[in-house]
Structure formats: C-alpha cells, structure tokens
Amino acid sequence: MSHSNPSASTAHGHDHGHDHGHHKETFLTKYIFSQDHKMIGKQYLLTGMFMAVVAALLSLLFRLQLGWPEDTFPWLESILGDWAKGGRLDPSFYLALVTMHGTIMVFFVLTAGLSGTFSNLLIPLQIGARDMASPFLNMLSYWIFFLSTVIMLLSLFIESGPAAAGWTIYPPLSALPQAMPGSGLGMTLWLISMTLFIASSLMAALNYITTILNLRTPGMTMTRMPLTVWSFFTTAILGVLSFPVLLSAAVLLIFDRSFGTSFYLSEIFIAGETLNRTGGSPILFQHLFWFLGHPEVYIVLMPALGITSEVIATNARKPIFGYRAMVGSLLGISFLSFIVWGHHMFVTGMNPFLGNVFMILTLVIAVPSAVKTFNYLATLWKGNIRFTPGMLFAIGLVSLFISGGLTGIYLGNAALDINLHDTYFVVAHFHLVMGSASLFGMLAGVYHWYPRMFGRMMNEKLGYLHFWLTFAAVYMVFFPMHFMGIDGVPRRYYNFTGFEYMAEWMDLNRFISISAILGSAAQLIFIWNFFSSMRMGKKAPMNPWNSNTLEWTAPVEHLHGNWPGEIPHVHRWPYDYSRPGASEDFIPQTVKDDDLPEELRKPSVQPVPHHAEKEAVPTETLLFSRLLQALGFRKA
Amino acid sequence: MDATLSRTTGPVRKKNKLHAKEFLLWAFLVSVFMIFAGLTSAVIVRRADGNWLEYVLPSAFWWSTAFVLLSSISLQWSLVQARRDELGKLKLGLVLTLFLGLLFLFSQWVAFQQMVSVGLYLVGNPSTSFLYVITGLHGLHMLSAVVVLFVIFAQVFQYKVHSKNMLSIRLGTLYWHFLGVLWIYLYVFFQLIF
Ligand code: HEM
Ligand SMILES: [Cu+2]
Numbered sequence: 001m002s003h004s005n006p007s008a009s010t011a012h013g014h015d016h017g018h019d020h021g022h023h024k025e026t027f028l029t030k031y032i033f034s035q036d037h038k039m040i041g042k043q044y045l046l047t048g049m050f051m052a053v054v055a056a057l058l059s060l061l062f063r064l065q066l067g068w069p070e071d072t073f074p075w076l077e078s079i080l081g082d083w084a085k086g087g088r089l090d091p092s093f094y095l096a097l098v099t100m101h102g103t104i105m106v107f108f109v110l111t112a113g114l115s116g117t118f119s120n121l122l123i124p125l126q127i128g129a130r131d132m133a134s135p136f137l138n139m140l141s142y143w144i145f146f147l148s149t150v151i152m153l154l155s156l157f158i159e160s161g162p163a164a165a166g167w168t169i170y171p172p173l174s175a176l177p178q179a180m181p182g183s184g185l186g187m188t189l190w191l192i193s194m195t196l197f198i199a200s201s202l203m204a205a206l207n208y209i210t211t212i213l214n215l216r217t218p219g220m221t222m223t224r225m226p227l228t229v230w231s232f233f234t235t236a237i238l239g240v241l242s243f244p245v246l247l248s249a250a251v252l253l254i255f256d257r258s259f260g261t262s263f264y265l266s267e268i269f270i271a272g273e274t275l276n277r278t279g280g281s282p283i284l285f286q287h288l289f290w291f292l293g294h295p296e297v298y299i300v301l302m303p304a305l306g307i308t309s310e311v312i313a314t315n316a317r318k319p320i321f322g323y324r325a326m327v328g329s330l331l332g333i334s335f336l337s338f339i340v341w342g343h344h345m346f347v348t349g350m351n352p353f354l355g356n357v358f359m360i361l362t363l364v365i366a367v368p369s370a371v372k373t374f375n376y377l378a379t380l381w382k383g384n385i386r387f388t389p390g391m392l393f394a395i396g397l398v399s400l401f402i403s404g405g406l407t408g409i410y411l412g413n414a415a416l417d418i419n420l421h422d423t424y425f426v427v428a429h430f431h432l433v434m435g436s437a438s439l440f441g442m443l444a445g446v447y448h449w450y451p452r453m454f455g456r457m458m459n460e461k462l463g464y465l466h467f468w469l470t471f472a473a474v475y476m477v478f479f480p481m482h483f484m485g486i487d488g489v490p491r492r493y494y495n496f497t498g499f500e501y502m503a504e505w506m507d508l509n510r511f512i513s514i515s516a517i518l519g520s521a522a523q524l525i526f527i528w529n530f531f532s533s534m535r536m537g538k539k540a541p542m543n544p545w546n547s548n549t550l551e552w553t554a555p556v557e558h559l560h561g562n563w564p565g566e567i568p569h570v571h572r573w574p575y576d577y578s579r580p581g582a583s584e585d586f587i588p589q590t591v592k593d594d595d596l597p598e599e600l601r602k603p604s605v606q607p608v609p610h611h612a613e614k615e616a617v618p619t620e621t622l623l624f625s626r627l628l629q630a631l632g633f634r635k636a
Numbered sequence: 637m638d639a640t641l642s643r644t645t646g647p648v649r650k651k652n653k654l655h656a657k658e659f660l661l662w663a664f665l666v667s668v669f670m671i672f673a674g675l676t677s678a679v680i681v682r683r684a685d686g687n688w689l690e691y692v693l694p695s696a697f698w699w700s701t702a703f704v705l706l707s708s709i710s711l712q713w714s715l716v717q718a719r720r721d722e723l724g725k726l727k728l729g730l731v732l733t734l735f736l737g738l739l740f741l742f743s744q745w746v747a748f749q750q751m752v753s754v755g756l757y758l759v760g761n762p763s764t765s766f767l768y769v770i771t772g773l774h775g776l777h778m779l780s781a782v783v784v785l786f787v788i789f790a791q792v793f794q795y796k797v798h799s800k801n802m803l804s805i806r807l808g809t810l811y812w813h814f815l816g817v818l819w820i821y822l823y824v825f826f827q828l829i830f
Contacts, residue, residue, distance in 0.1 A: 245674035
C-alpha cells in the first residue's frame with residue numbers, strides 16, 4: 001500500500017488510533033481468536049515452547065536407550081506400555097522417537113516457534129505498521145498451525161505408534177503402509193499434519209512479505225530496516241519458494257501410499273511377496289525433499305541470525321559492522337540455498353560430475369556464512385559490551401555457528417562425505433549449526449524482547465545460570481559425536497552393543513546421555529523464569545536496552561494498532577550507537593537530523609584515519625582494503 | 637546510490653504501487669507455480685532414469701486449451717465492462733467465462749476417459765501417473781477459480797463490482813489468467829516430454 005495515497009496505512013491507523021479504548025474485547029477475541037500480531041506472536045511462542053518440551057522429552061527417552069542399552073527401566077513400561085516391554089524400548093518405537101523428535105524440533109519449534117513468534121511480534125513493530133497486511137490471514141495461519149500441532153501430537157497416542165521413517169520420511173518406509181508399524185496410521189497423520197503445517201507456513205510467509213514491502217512507515221526505506229526484519233523477509237521468501245515443493249513431494253507420496261502408484265517405489269519384495277509396483281525411484285523423493293530441506297535449514301537459521309545481529313549491536317553499543325554485507329549475505333545465502341540440495345545425496349549413486357557441481361556450490365555457501373561470522377565478531381570487537389542474558393545467547397549462537405559451520409565444509413566434500421554420511425558426524429554438524437544455534441537465537445530473542453512482550457524484565461541471575469548450563473550442555477552433548485562419526489558410528493541405530501568396533505564408544509554415549517539430561521533440566525530454570533517473571537519480574541521501562549528500533553517507542557499495554565497516536569516516522573538507520581559527540585550512546589530511528597548537533601548530521605561513518613582516502617569511507621570498505629593490503633593484493 | 641544516504645534523513649524511495657492484496661495474490665501465485673515447477677522437474681528427473689512409457693496425449697487436451705484461451709478472453713472483456721460500469725455486459729461476460737471454465741473441467745474429464753479407454757491408468761508406469769496427478773492438481777485449482785468467479789458473479793448482483801470497486805474482479809482475473817498460462821505451460825511441457 002502506498003503511503004502517499006491515504007487509503008491503507010493511514011486509514012488503518014485512523015481506525016485503530018482512535019477507537020481503542022471504546023472497542024470492547026471479549027476474552028475470546030483478545031486471547032484466543034486474536035488478530036493482533038503481538039498476541040499471535042505470543043501464541044506461537046507458547047505453542048513452540050510446549051512442543052520443545054515434548055520433543056526434548058522424546059529425545060531423553062532415546063538417549064536413555066543409547067546410554068544404557070543393556071539396562072531395563074520398568075517404569076518405562078508403565079508409561080509406554082507395549083512400546084517398552086520389560087522396561088526396554090521397542091526398536092521400531094526407538095525410530096519413531098527419533099523421527100518425532102526431529103520433526104517437532106525442526107518444523108514446530110524452530111520454524112513455527114521461532115520465525116512465527118518473532119516475525120509476528122517484530123515485523124509490524126519494527127517497520128512502524130499498525131499490524132500485518134492481513135491480520136485475518138495471520139490468525140488463520142496460527143490456528144491451522146495449531147491444528148497441525150494437535151494432529152502431530154495425536155499420532156503419539158495411536159496403537160501402531162507415530163511415523164518412524166525419520167524427519168526426512170524417505171520412501172519406502174514412508175510409502176508402504178505395511179513397511180513397519182509407524183508406516184501405517186502414524187505416517188498418514190504425519191502427512192496430514194505436515195500438509196496443514198505447509199499451508200499455515202505459506203499463509204504466514206505471504207503475509208510477512210506483503211507487510212514488509214507495503215506497510216513500512218514513511219522514512220523506513222529497505223536499507224533502514226533492522227536486520228531482524230531483513231532476516232524475516234528472506235526467510236519468508238525461502239518459505240514461499242520451497243514449501244510448495246515439499247507439498248508436491250507429499251502429494252506424490254500420498255498417491256503412492258493410498259492409490260497404488262509407483263512414483264517412489266520400484267520392484268519391492270516384502271513379507272514374502274513381490275509387490276505390484278514398478279518403475280518408481282526413491283531417489284526422486286530425495287531430490288524433491290531436499291529441494292525444500294536445504295532451504296528449510298536456513299529458514300530455521302536466518303531468523304536466529306537476524307535476532308543475533310540486533311541483540312549484538314544493541315548490547316555492544318556499536319553500529320552493526322557491515323550492514324550492507326549482512327543484507328547481502330542473507331540474500332546470497334537465500335539464493336545459494338536453492339542450488340546445493342545435492343550435498344545430501346552424494347552417496348545415492350549420483351553422477352560424480354554432478355556431485356562436483358554440488359560440492360562447489362556447497363562450499364560457496366560457506367562464504368556468505370563466513371561474512372556474517374566476521375561481521376558479528378567485528379561488531380563485538382572493542383564494543384562497550386553489556387553482557388545481558390540475551391547478549392550471552394547471541395554470542396553463544398556465534399560460537400555454535402562457527403563450530404557447526406566448519407564441519408559443514410568437511411561434509412560438503414563429496415569424497416569425505418562417503419565416509420561421513422549418515423554417521424554421528426552429521427548429527428553433530430546439524431545439531432550445532434542448526435539445532436543449538438537456532439535455539440540460542442530464539443532464547444536470545446526471548447530474553448531481549450521479553451520486556452516488550454510482557455512489560456517486565458526476566459530475572460538476570462537465572463538467565464546467566466540458564467545460559468552457562470545450556471552452553472556447556474550443548475557442547476558436551478554434541479561435540480563428542482564428531483569423534484564417533486569419524487570412527488564410522490552410524491546414526492539412527494537402536495544400539496551398538498552388537499558391533500565389536502563400537503564398544504569403545506559405550507562410555508561416551510553414556511556421558512552424552514547424562515549431559516543431555518542435565519541440559520534439559522537446565523531448561524526448567526528458563527521455563528520457571530519465563531512464567532514467574534510475568535508476575536514477579538521487575539517492571540520494565542519502555543526502552544530497557546536503550547535501543548534504536550521502533551518497537552521500543554510503542555507502549556507495552558495491549559493496544560491494537562501499536563501506537564496510540566500517529567505512527568512514528570523514521571529518519572535514520574537503526575544502528576546509530578555510540579556516535580562520537582552525541583549526548584547519549586544511542587540515537588533512535590525516530591530522531592530527526594535537525595534535532596542533533598551540527599557535527600552529527602553527517603551520515604554515520606566511523607572516523608577515518610588521516611592516511612586513508614579523503615572522502616568518508618564506510619568502515620567495512622576500509623577494513624576490506626586493509627585486508628587486501630595485508631594479503632599483498634594492494635599497496636599500502 | 638550513495639552508500640550512506642539511506643542511513644540518515646533522505647528522500648523516501650517511491651513506494652510500491654500495488655495494492656497489498658494484489659501483491660499477496662502475486663506471491664501466492666509464485667508458490668502455486670513452485671508446486672508445478674517441483675512436479676514437472678520431478679518428471680524430468682524420473683524420465684532420465686529410463687523405463688518411461690511414451691504415449692500420445694488425449695485429444696481432448698486440445699479442447700481444454702481452446703476453452704482456457706477463450707475463457708481468458710471473455711474474462712478480460714468482462715473486466716473492461718466492469719470498468720465501464722456496463723453491468724449487463726459484465727454479467728454476460730462472467731456467465732460465458734464460467735461456462736467455458738466448466739467446459740474446461742469437463743474436457744479434462746473427457747481426456748481422463750480417453751486415457752482409460754486405451755488402458756492408460758493412474759496406476760501403472762509413472763509417466764501416466766504423473767499426467768493424472770499434475771493435470772488433476774491443476775484441475776483442482778481451476779475448480780477453485782470457478783468458485784471464486786462465481787462469488788464475484790454473485791457480488792455483481794449486489795452492486796459490489798463496478799468501476800470504483802474493481803479489486804475483487806481484478807484479483808479474480810489475475811488468478812484465472814495465471815491458471816490459463818499454467819495450463820499452456822503444462823500442455824507444452826507434456827507435448828515435449830511424452
Ligand atoms: C557452512 C556451510 C554448510 C555446509 C557446507 C554444510 C554442508 C552439509 C552437508 C554436506 C550435509 C550432508 C551430510 C550428509 O548427510 O552426509 C549437511 C547436513 C545437514 N546440514 Fe549442513 N552445511 C552447512 C551449514 C548448515 C547450516 C547453517 C545448517 C542449518 C541451519 C545446516 C543444517 C544441516 C542439516 C539439518 C543437515 C542434516 C540433515 C539430515 O540428514 O538429517 N547446515 N550439511
Ligand atoms: Cu543442506
């Protein structure tokens with residue numbers, strides 16, 4: 001909607017700017033079928049947190065099996081019944097646990113819970129809009145997501161057990177209802193739930209994109225948007241382009257399951273008989289799945305990266321280093337993420353030439369990733385750092401992104417991957433770079449924007465405790481898995497006691513399981529902090545972190561339309577921190593140049609040493625030329 | 637552009653002129669297109685594996701193509717009538733378009749019958765399964781477009797569609813044209829592949 005024409009945003013603003021207060025809301029419209037983006041964000045957050053608890057509990061069950069494969073736990077039988085006869089997990093139930101853990105964590109927690117929460121909360125607030133482009137579609141998207149959650153959870157309670165083909169649901173396990181217990185009703189429910197999930201994600205993503213492109217307040221050019229909004233934007237674009245392809249894959253799978261077609265099934269011999277299926281290709285599914293699957297991992301990560309940019313800049317009291325490089329790398333990652341899916345399929349017998357192409361493209365994606373890492377570090381460097389819990393989690397993300405990203409480069413080598421594929425090395429890689437890093441981004445976001453959501457501060461001491469225990473736990477759990485993987489220990493195995501060469505990993509497995517239990521227990525601190533602070537937390541001022549972005553200019557009270565009066569106008573980019581000569585170390589986006597002392601009206605550029613070029617050069621350009629000099633490409 | 641200009645007060649870039657809902661629809665069309673891009677790439681990948689049955693496409697698809705083209709023309713004509721507030725002609729155009737849309741769906745059904753009559757079933761070589769699934773999915777979208785158009789038709793009677801209130805018919809027309817173009821793409825694709 002254009003701002004020069006008075007229809008949408010101003011008309012919208014008019015409506016809400018004046019009629020709040022004498023607009024009666026019932027409990028149902030305020031908390032349940034709310035169309036207010038802030039409330040929908042909270043709904044996503046609470047649902048995501050609940051799903052995270054479920055998925056974590058599932059993982060503890062299978063860690064119990066991996067840590068103590070010889071022992072029996074009679075109490076398991078009393079909760080799980082036949083799935084844990086005699087106190088030991090049933091092998092196919094073990095696979096179901098792994099599958100559900102992965103599915104819930106990847107899609108329900110780190111996609112919907114993370115991007116749903118923060119895109120909803122922050123997009124309108126940070127671009128100065130009264131709400132989303134279509135609040136109704138937004139509400140619909142949450143409730144369809146909720147329905148898909150319910151169905152996914154229901155599948156945990158059916159007799160034959162939930163889906164068990166892995167979160168990637170490769171056929172034939174997913175395509176033949178008779179393949180294993182979870183392939184029947186469990187898989188059907190999985191597909192129904194995920195179809196709803198895709199529909200919900202698409203609605204949400206379409207809404208986010210439209211809102212960002214159409215409802216920005218005057219002065220909020222694209223290049224003045226906070227990096228959070230940029231990351232939600234690229235994430236939504238990835239979703240719009242990749243989720244439909246997963247839908248296509250699922251449609252063909254449904255036909256294979258229910259109508260007897262052979263898209264993914266070729267000559268198959270099962271339970272003593274040959275099936276009447278010919279000509280299908282299970283590899284086809286992998287292509288379609290990973291065409292979504294790889295963008296999906298960035299759908300999970302990018303919002304976390306955006307949150308980190310914002311939290312780090314605010315708490316280092318420094319402009320984000322290389323704003324345009326940060327935007328560029330988001331765009332670069334988004335583009336490249338569509339052409340690297342083959343790296344998940346190096347060992348499917350793919351033509352080695354094609355393998356090489358995918359290998360090179362995969363290694364190229366490490367470049368924008370590295371750009372982001374360096375920019376985070378450069379932002380931190382010599383910053384006036386405030387170690388809030390949110391900041392610690394953001395720094396933690398950087399650490400995890402480095403340690404997990406490096407192993408990606410190993411896996412990206414087609415030759416090395418022959419050894420490493422489907423081992424614990426892969427498990428270590430993606431749990432660090434995707435699972436833990438994104439979780440840290442999400443937690444950073446919760447600690448940072450909690451005052452914005454609930455008007456109170458979370459307890460800092462508990463935050464620190466939570467951070468350090470979690471940080472230690474993720475490294476204790478996932479780091480050792482690299483060594484197992486290098487030794488060839490395969491993922492998704494029920495137990496390793498039958499293999500001589502793996503016996504030596506027994507103790508380590510137990511160590512990992514104990515760490516996982518401790519790490520999960522540490523999350524209770526967070527949950528306690530989260531809920532108790534709603535009532536007992538210190539009342540938060542309007543802008544507790546002295547931040548520049550627009551969300552801190554709106555009152556916290558539940559108010560549909562966000563700003564009681566006019567929407568704020570924007571006069572600068574969001575990262576004017578610690579400008580030399582300014583009276584305070586931050587200049588909010590709403591401050592006009594005219595209100596600043598003369599010497600501050602220049603574009604925000606760091607002081608340039610006298611031997612450098614005469615005109616003002618942004619620091620990143622300067623550092624880049626320094627780098628070239630250091631490498632000998634350019635004369636000093 | 638000056639790198640630093642955008643960071644302080646400066647001219648606000650000209651805004652997107654599209655209506656937000658229209659933009660939303662465009663983005664939706666992109667995602668629908670991706671479904672079919674995924675499926676047609678799957679056809680290419682699968683065909684490269686060999687064991688691929690070749691057959692002649694049912695002749696009714698010619699009719700489908702003709703109907704879809706005619707319906708787009710008549711809908712475009714209706715749009716012009718709406719802009720001129722010629723409600724009578726608008727209704728006529730919409731009825732014609734709805735009729736052609738139904739004919740399209742009917743011709744798709746006939747095409748399926750033709751396939752069946754020569755022994756090309758849904759279950760069988762993936763080359764036939766793909767044809768059924770892809771055209772079927774397109775048909776479902778077409779069905780939804782017929783429903784949408786019907787709603788717009790009903791709105792005309794409530795005087796909700798006229799030169800000052802073009803949004804719904806504009807969006808409906810966009811969706812309809814998109815599905816027409818999608819059909820042409822699919823048809824050409826099938827011609828090349830089968
Ligand atoms: C530095 C860039 C990265 C490279 C070069 C890279 C490379 C790879 C490769 C080659 C694999 C396949 C290993 C195998 O199955 O044999 C893989 C797996 C995976 N990667 Fe990455 N990766 C990178 C960054 C990331 C990021 C940023 C994420 C997520 C945020 C991620 C998430 C995953 C996941 C989830 C899997 C495993 C999927 C599965 O098999 O279940 N990777 N990565
Ligand atoms: Cu990947």
